[in-house]
Amino acid sequence: xxxxxxxxxxxxxxxxxxxxxxxxxxxxxxxxxxxxxxxxxxxxxxxxxxxxxxxxxxxxxxxxxxxxxxxxxxxxxxxxxxxxxxxxxxxxxxxxxxxxxxxxxxxxxxxxxxxxxxxxxxxxxxxxxxxxxxxxxxxxxxxxxxxxxxxxxxxxxxxxxxxxxxxxxxxxxxxxxxxxxxxxxxxxxxxxxxxxxxxx
Amino acid sequence: xxxxxxxxxxxxxxxxxxxxxxxxxxxxxxxxxxxxxxxxxxxxxxxxxxxxxxxxxxxxxxxxxxxxxxxxxxxxxxxxxxxxxxxxxxxxxxxxxxxxxxxxxxxxxxxxxxxxxxxxxxxxxxxxxxxxxxxxxxxxxxxxxxxxxxxxxxxxxxxxxxxxxxxxxxxxxxxxxxxxxxxxxxxxxxxxxxxxxxxx
Numbered sequence: 001x002x003x004x005x006x007x008x009x010x011x012x013x014x015x016x017x018x019x020x021x022x023x024x025x026x027x028x029x030x031x032x033x034x035x036x037x038x039x040x041x042x043x044x045x046x047x048x049x050x051x052x053x054x055x056x057x058x059x060x061x062x063x064x065x066x067x068x069x070x071x072x073x074x075x076x077x078x079x080x081x082x083x084x085x086x087x088x089x090x091x092x093x094x095x096x097x098x099x100x101x102x103x104x105x106x107x108x109x110x111x112x113x114x115x116x117x118x119x120x121x122x123x124x125x126x127x128x129x130x131x132x133x134x135x136x137x138x139x140x141x142x143x144x145x146x147x148x149x150x151x152x153x154x155x156x157x158x159x160x161x162x163x164x165x166x167x168x169x170x171x172x173x174x175x176x177x178x179x180x181x182x183x184x185x186x187x188x189x190x191x192x193x194x195x196x197x198x199x200x
Numbered sequence: 201x202x203x204x205x206x207x208x209x210x211x212x213x214x215x216x217x218x219x220x221x222x223x224x225x226x227x228x229x230x231x232x233x234x235x236x237x238x239x240x241x242x243x244x245x246x247x248x249x250x251x252x253x254x255x256x257x258x259x260x261x262x263x264x265x266x267x268x269x270x271x272x273x274x275x276x277x278x279x280x281x282x283x284x285x286x287x288x289x290x291x292x293x294x295x296x297x298x299x300x301x302x303x304x305x306x307x308x309x310x311x312x313x314x315x316x317x318x319x320x321x322x323x324x325x326x327x328x329x330x331x332x333x334x335x336x337x338x339x340x341x342x343x344x345x346x347x348x349x350x351x352x353x354x355x356x357x358x359x360x361x362x363x364x365x366x367x368x369x370x371x372x373x374x375x376x377x378x379x380x381x382x383x384x385x386x387x388x389x390x391x392x393x394x395x396x397x398x399x400x
Contacts, residue, residue: 048258058248058370062383072400073390170258183262186386190273200272 004033005191008164008174010041011088011110014053014067017118019173019185020111021076026188030195032177036099036110038092039161041172048170052085070185077119086125088113089157090148094130096156097147098139108137204233205391208364208374210241211288211310214253214267217318219373219385220311221276226388230395232377236299236310238292239361241372248370252285270385277319286325288313289357290348294330296356297347298339308337 005027009016027034045051053063064080071078091113099106112133116122124130127148131141147153164174168181175182175191180199182191194200205227209216227234245251253263264280271278291313299306316322316333324330327348331341347353364374368381375382375391380399382391394400 044258049256050259056249058244058365058368059250062368062370062381065381066383069390069394069400073393165258168258168262170262181262181265183259183266184386186384189389190269193273194269200269 002032003178004035005030006035006037006176008037008039008169008172008176009110010039010172011091011113011117011124012085013041013172014063014070014118015185016173017114018067018070018074018076019188020114021074022185022188023173023175026192030192032195034107036095036107037160037164038088038095038110038157039164039169039172040087040089040092040157042087043161044165044169044171047165050170054084077115079118079121081117081121081123083123083125086117086123088125090127090130091124092157093148093153094134094139094144096160097144097150097153105137105139109134109139112137202232203378204235205230206235206237206376208237208239208369208372208376209310210239210372211291211313211317211324212285213241213372214263214270214318215385216373217314218267218270218274218276219388220314221274222385222388223373223375226392230392232395234307236295236307237360237364238288238295238310238357239364239369239372240287240289240292240357242287243361244365244369244371247365250370254284277315279318279321281317281321281323283323283325286317286323288325290327290330291324292357293348293353294334294339294344296360297344297350297353305337305339309334309339312337 005023007019007023009019023034054060067078067080095106095110098109113124113130116133117124122129124133127145131144134144135141167176171183173185177191177195180194205223207219207223209219223234254260267278267280295306295310298309312333313324313330317324322329324333327345331344334344335341371383373385377391377395380394
């Protein structure tokens with residue numbers, strides 16, 4: 001079994017949202033699985049001295065413009081949600097909890113949350129909203145609300161975030177394949193070429 | 201005559217160096233000219249709160265790794281020069297001076313300076329070195345040294361840099377085509393698609 005493509009993201013990262021729509025065709029062409037790894041990007045920003053794009057003069061304005069045309073180019077729904085960015089602890093913990101019992105459903109949950117936030121502008125920061133959005137996937141509301149508050153899943157998210165930072169993750173999306181790091185949705189073509197050639 | 205692709209760069213920007221090797225085939229396919237516009241990226245960084253990549257924790261280390269593989273992927277010579285980054289006032293002024301009399305030679309000079317710095321690791325910050333590298337292009341040493349110190353070309357570089365910042369340029373390479381902004385060498389495929397479709 002070849003290594004999966006590790007896909008680090010924050011559910012509040014616009015470029016990770018676009019990567020969520022772009023990664024699977026790439027992985028399929030390469031015969032690789034995708035390991036979906038939500039993290040708290042704020043912690044990685046703190047470690048790397050990075051700040052959210054919208055808080056940056058000039059780059060923030062460009063980014064807002066760019067997200068709109070990325071959506072049109074990729075033919076993917078896009079709204080700039082308000083509030084933005086948000087803390088996505090609840091959704092991220094829910095994903096890890098689901099991943100331990102039903103990995104496919106965890107991926108479906110991540111996609112659902114991404115699409116609710118950036119496709120429809122629904123604020124997904126609250127546990128109640130995450131539970132509501134998860135229900136149609138067959139995830140029991142009470143179980144999810146309990147999991148989000150469980151020390152096990154709080155710790156899991158913390159561990160994954162710290163592990164990502166240790167590996168050099170400073171932004172999202174961030175990919176590793178066979179240990180090689182790639183930052184940004186724009187780098188998927190390079191990632192694909194890398195795997196096809198066995199590195200360069 | 202369709203508008204040119206405006207290519208803003210600093211001769212000390214690694215990703216602009218890679219764009220220098222990538223932009224012409226794109227422009228050719230689109231039937232567009234390239235307007236080569238050196239600027240002082242430090243001023244744009246100051247305006248946008250940006251800092252040079254190598255000074256950023258984590259992102260700096262990733263960038264150094266990325267530049268090496270960009271060179272291998274594009275099959276373009278690459279060395280991480282020392283010192284890096286450098287001030288490229290002399291080279292940039294020389295380019296504008298040449299552009300006023302012989303635009304093709306100005307482009308050749310920009311390429312020569314880029315390739316000396318990032319292809320061979322030659323420090324191009326000094327006027328004497330710029331003049332030495334320009335000589336094989338048929339540019340008289342004394343004329344170039346005088347031009348670099350002339351108020352006209354000092355002001356031209358200042359004006360172009362300020363104009364770029366006013367247009368929202370916060371990094372390099374930065375492109376405009378028909379007024380649409382694109383930041384980064386990774387965005388050339390999007391730029392190409394944009395022109396082909398007449399926007400999206």
